[in-house]
Amino acid sequence: MLEARSLSKSYSSVPALENVSFATGPGEVLGYLGPNGSGKSTTVKIITGLLEPSSGKVFFNGQNIQDDLAGYKRLVGYVPEEANLYPFLSGFEYLQLVGRLRGLSETLITRRAGAMLEMFSMKPHRHTAISAYSKGMRQRILLIAALLHNPKLLVFDEPLSGLDVVSAMIFRKLVSGLSRERKTIFYCSHVLEVVEKVCSHVIVLQKGKQLAYGSVEDLKRFQEMPSLEAAFSRLVQEEDAEASAEAIIDAVISQ
């Protein structure tokens, strides 16, 4: 069970996150939604142990993650928003590095990495330098690296970024499968259709504050909207999207 209690974070006294609380358990997929600058990435960094909150605590299986951060990190698989990888390593070498840093045996690394590279159609490119990879290929390597040590908690930050249609479909099925395997999944994304399909619960964030937290169905019912996208728009939209689009077109065609 992943539990965040009253998380707040300020950067040089500018609040990025204010009093955010949630909990999600094994087999659940928690969607984390919000416009740019709403505090999503800050939350992800706190949950993965990369950042300490200004106040509040994160618990995993009832234990404060800061009490044994190294032990907690062993249980977490993380796909960051940006695919920052070492360009001079090959995809397979990167997975070897991650596996070794996590203390996995060579046999296990080779077996798991080999199988997942095959599944994600990366096998022919496994010995190619990452500098020659496309964005989608890098994203697939990140996904494999996050799953390599069979983590209990998975934190996905915009995992579909750059993935082609087939890989995105595989990923969606993968998330459902991992949820059936009783993994706890924290899913941060802008792609609301996917969030609606794969997440059991969602949190909506705006300007660092928690606007809504509940199941997808509850959110739609509460907002009296047919889809998550419509409910989300109603919650966070500060300006009329249609009017904004018209204004942009006017600017483009103006002499």
Added chain:
Amino acid sequence: MTPFGHLIFHFLKRMFSGEDEEGVESMSLGLGVVLAFLASPGALASLFLLDKYSTLLQFFRGQRHFDPYRASIADEYFFIVLSMTVTGLVMVLRWNRLFPDRRDFWNLAVLPIPIRQVFLANFTALFLLAVIFAIDVNAVSTVLFPAFVTMSDGSFAAFFRTAGAHAAAVLSASLFSFFAIFALVGILMLVSPPRWFRNISVAARTVLVVALLVEFVSNIFVQLLSGRLPGHAGDYARFLPPFLFLRIYRGVGASVPLTALGASIVIAVAAYSLCYRRHFLRLAESLDTLGAGRHVTRFPSPGWLFRSQWERGCTLFSLKVLLRNERHVLLLGAYLGIGLVMSAGVDLLALPLLIAFFLISGLRFIFDIPATVAANWIFRVAAGVPHPTPRAIARRFLLFAVLPWQIAFPLSWQAVTLDMLFSALGIELVLRGYRKIAFTCNSKPDTSQMVIRVVGLIVTILVLIPVLTGIERWALQSLWRFGTLAFSLGGALWAARGKSDEDEPLVFEDRPAAAFELLKLA
């Protein structure tokens, strides 16, 4: 400003942006700092020459028949070498910017600008940069050096004549360096298969850095210390480019260096014109064939060599950075290039110590320069309780790099033992308080004391190595002396290792201590 002017300005700005092709921020210094740093050797060297050319000091020394023009030839040679080295190093360091890269393609190819104009703007920007640097490096010496040389003459005509000859020699040498390297890149691009170009260019750059530094450092040591031209300008030396450009200063056979300069310009422009379209087309193709090329070389890593998978991961990562990351390969090459010069003519007993010194200090320095720092998050999220500690991993890495050299020379077992103990002690000393994984720490190199560091390094080599060799020679004269020294070194090694630092946290951010601390009273 015209679009072409904007384009030139854009390329000039990119040359100082400190971003590599991956978009990763690398060491970037402001233009002012770079210009001040490059101008200082020429200015300092000029000031040192006052001692040599001062008529008052010559009088006190009793030098009645001092010919300043004859004596100035050796010093002019130094300024020519300095000029060529600086221009050459700037070109080698900006090698990847000699041709527009993938990012330029993304941003400029979609604009209504002919490809020819893009390349011409890039070429012009590089040329301007080379001229600015050449003027900057030689500005002080162009005034001071002729003033000192013509001090005894006392006429303006003599000053302007010498200054003109000096400026012509150093500037044409700089331009030759610029065009020669440009021609080399163009030719390499034309003749090498695309998939091998990167590897070939890294090798060529490393060789060039080593060659330029060897030339420069050997010149400083041989010439400034003895006041003579290297090797009394033997037959072979007369064909070295700096000797050719010395002819311009001497006013004898200036057509030869000018022909060489002309040839380098023609070859550079021809190679550039031939390959620019091909290069740009290749960029477009490379975007469609992502993942198709650049297979990495794999090497075995037997498990028994490592104490844990963690160590295996960190060690192999470090090795790959050293062998594959361009910046690290170049820096290590430069460091070892200086070592190569220093080792020339050194006593056999001192050679293992000198190699150990350069490897230990060089690797320790390079460990602090991060490789793709944005990617170090994986170490942050995967780092559990590291076993062994980063210090133990770095220690073993350095030992593996240094110890094979200790047994490579035909020395007695006592000498080899002492060399190993000295090296191990050196490793312990440079690793005190080390809590980083090599190449993952985001550190800002402290460039403010770079000159002091370089001078410190040279002084250390000139003083420390002879002293240690002397001690070693003393110890090798009898068994009890050897035993005493070995025991003392063993004790010092044990003391230097200190307590275990298992509980020390890993460091991923390393900032030099602030010169001023703000008092947060609010």
